[in-house]
Amino acid sequence: MADDDWAALVDQQESNQLSSRVEKNLTIGATAATKQVPLPGSASVATGHAPAVTGQAPAVTGQAPVATNHVPGAGDANGEAEQDEKELSAAEQSLLRKKLSNQLVATKADLEILQKDPNSPLYSVKSFEALNLKPELLKGVYEMGFNSPSKIQETALPTLLADPPMNMIAQSQSGTGKTAAFVLTMLSRVDTSKPYTQCICLSPTFELALQTGKVTEQMAKHMTSLKVCYAVRGERVSRGQKIDSHIIIGTPGTLLDWCIKFKVIDMKRVDVFVLDEADVMIATQGHQDQSIRIQKTLRKDCQMLLFSATYEQDVMQFAKAVVPNPVIISLRREEESLSNIKQYYINCKDKEAKFQALSNIYGAITVGQSMIFCHTRRTAAWLCEKMIAEGHAVALLSGELTVEQRAAVIERFRDGKEKVLITTNLSARGIDIEQVTVVVNFDLPVNTQHQADCETYLHRIGRTGRFGKNGIALNFVDGHRSMQILKCIESHFNRAINKLDAEDFDEIEKIGQ
Numbered sequence: 001m002a003d004d005d006w007a008a009l010v011d012q013q014e015s016n017q018l019s020s021r022v023e024k025n026l027t028i029g030a031t032a033a034t035k036q037v038p039l040p041g042s043a044s045v046a047t048g049h050a051p052a053v054t055g056q057a058p059a060v061t062g063q064a065p066v067a068t069n070h071v072p073g074a075g076d077a078n079g080e081a082e083q084d085e086k087e088l089s090a091a092e093q094s095l096l097r098k099k100l101s102n103q104l105v106a107t108k109a110d111l112e113i114l115q116k117d118p119n120s121p122l123y124s125v126k127s128f129e130a131l132n133l134k135p136e137l138l139k140g141v142y143e144m145g146f147n148s149p150s151k152i153q154e155t156a157l158p159t160l161l162a163d164p165p166m167n168m169i170a171q172s173q174s175g176t177g178k179t180a181a182f183v184l185t186m187l188s189r190v191d192t193s194k195p196y197t198q199c200i201c202l203s204p205t206f207e208l209a210l211q212t213g214k215v216t217e218q219m220a221k222h223m224t225s226l227k228v229c230y231a232v233r234g235e236r237v238s239r240g241q242k243i244d245s246h247i248i249i250g251t252p253g254t255l256l257d258w259c260i261k262f263k264v265i266d267m268k269r270v271d272v273f274v275l276d277e278a279d280v281m282i283a284t285q286g287h288q289d290q291s292i293r294i295q296k297t298l299r300k301d302c303q304m305l306l307f308s309a310t311y312e313q314d315v316m317q318f319a320k321a322v323v324p325n326p327v328i329i330s331l332r333r334e335e336e337s338l339s340n341i342k343q344y345y346i347n348c349k350d351k352e353a354k355f356q357a358l359s360n361i362y363g364a365i366t367v368g369q370s371m372i373f374c375h376t377r378r379t380a381a382w383l384c385e386k387m388i389a390e391g392h393a394v395a396l397l398s399g400e401l402t403v404e405q406r407a408a409v410i411e412r413f414r415d416g417k418e419k420v421l422i423t424t425n426l427s428a429r430g431i432d433i434e435q436v437t438v439v440v441n442f443d444l445p446v447n448t449q450h451q452a453d454c455e456t457y458l459h460r461i462g463r464t465g466r467f468g469k470n471g472i473a474l475n476f477v478d479g480h481r482s483m484q485i486l487k488c489i490e491s492h493f494n495r496a497i498n499k500l501d502a503e504d505f506d507e508i509e510k511i512g513q
């Protein structure tokens with residue numbers, strides 16, 4: 001299946017592939033005993049160039065949603081920030097400015113407090129220096145404004161960088177820095193004096209592959225001889241050509257073509273193989289087949305890394321069966337959802353009422369940027385039209401756009417050109433846009449049996465609340481069935497989702513504070 005077809009399947013939810021869990025029991029290599037390693041805090045541990053974004057984003061009209069509210073503490077924050085900045089290093093200042101400008105934290109102290117709280121997934125006792133990164137890599141990390149590692153980074157990296165290399169299946173909450181953990185591993189292991197591919201990272205979508213590539217390029221800014229290339233739709237290779245890029249980031253369909261059909265990569269020389277959003281790669285039949293076929297071409301001692309915020313039990317079982325001797329970092333169920341994302345539900349009798357509720361909310365609170373998830377492309381397109389007619393600046397992202405158009409839509413949204421992104425499950429995972437303060441589940445996520453899709457719920461709401469920022473998740477409930485789904489999600493994560501009355505402006509204003 002082409003990468004793009006998958007997008008269509010995901011966002012229409014017409015396929016049973018996303019929810020069909022592991023059916024085949026393919027085993028590659030030995031299934032090994034897992035190692036037990038304690039994780040600080042409370043989580044349990046068992047053991048080139050970016051493709052040009054040329055597509056035209058669909059036309060966007062109308063005005064930004066009305067922002068009437070004052071951002072709490074923003075004024076005070078600026079004053080404190082000035083005070084703080086006097087004592088900060090350049091890297092600290094860059095991080096602080098970034099976080100303040102995105103309202104991620106009110107002051108530098110907020111982020112520091114989070115990183116010192118053993119219950120926070122941002123908790124860290126180590127410094128990046130203590131992780132023994134190459135000096136040029138350390139420089140890149142600091143220039144990105146990363147002061148100290150998050151919990152997943154400080155827990156995973158010592159194991160990931162140890163010799164002999166160990167395989168890992170890692171879980172950490174959304175927005176807690178998994179990307180940097182596996183990118184730093186690739187960049188630490190690569191030898192740029194050798195002109196061939198040594199690391200491969202697979203992502204489920206074009207947009208995510210591009211995003212990960214961008215992080216890699218930023219981190220490797222001072223590794224001047226490093227070459228990164230993208231195995232994504234539209235990037236052409238010819239038979240017989242040998243790729244000399246040290247790191248390839250791509251989607252499974254294209255990468256499979258490159259390694260099996262065109263044979264442009266010497267797979268036996270690859271030292272690190274990463275599956276980002278590993279659970280969906282495993283649970284989606286097409287991606288699973290492609291990833292397994294790619295994995296079969298690798299050396300037995302190639303280091304395999306699987307990362308995600310969620311793993312259903314059967315997916316984890318399958319992962320353990322295909323990854324030899326993995327060190328496993330996992331979370332307890334109650335740790336999976338983040339307390340910095342406040343979750344609410346709103347009763348609406350139908351689609352029109354949901355739209356009205358949205359209008360009320362956008363009229364009452366300041367929404368930095370928001371993402372609205374719909375069940376189908378049709379609903380997404382309908383909502384987009386309605387919002388544009390009301391004067392909102394919205395963008396629509398669904399699988400019917402070309403990958404180039406999709407990437408262009410994301411870039412515009414990332415740059416703040418539109419405040420609202422209406423989308424489907426296509427964008428539920430991985431997309432990292434710090435300014436997203438609100439996620440709306442216009443339709444609750446369900447699988448093809450119309451049961452609650454708790455994993456997708458977690459990934460969707462995880463588009464806000466990035467790296468400690470506060471976020472709001474709003475869930476529209478239209479009837480008994482939909483309420484049952486909500487209750488199911490609530491009990492799955494054992495976290496209350498409170499009721500919000502969309503007619504009560506005082507109440508709405510309060511959630512924005």
Ligand SMILES: Nc1ncnc2c1ncn2[C@@H]1O[C@H](COP(=O)(O)OP(=O)(O)OP(=O)(O)O)[C@@H](O)[C@H]1O
Pocket residue numbers: 145146147148149150153172173174175176177178179180308309429430431432434462463466467
């Ligand atoms: N050590 C750090 N210090 C400061 N910011 C960081 C650090 N590590 C990562 N970040 C920032 O945190 C944000 C979230 O990171 P990332 O996208 O890697 O999360 P994730 O765990 O992969 O989330 P998801 O499960 O949604 O894919 C990014 O904007 C990244 O730049």
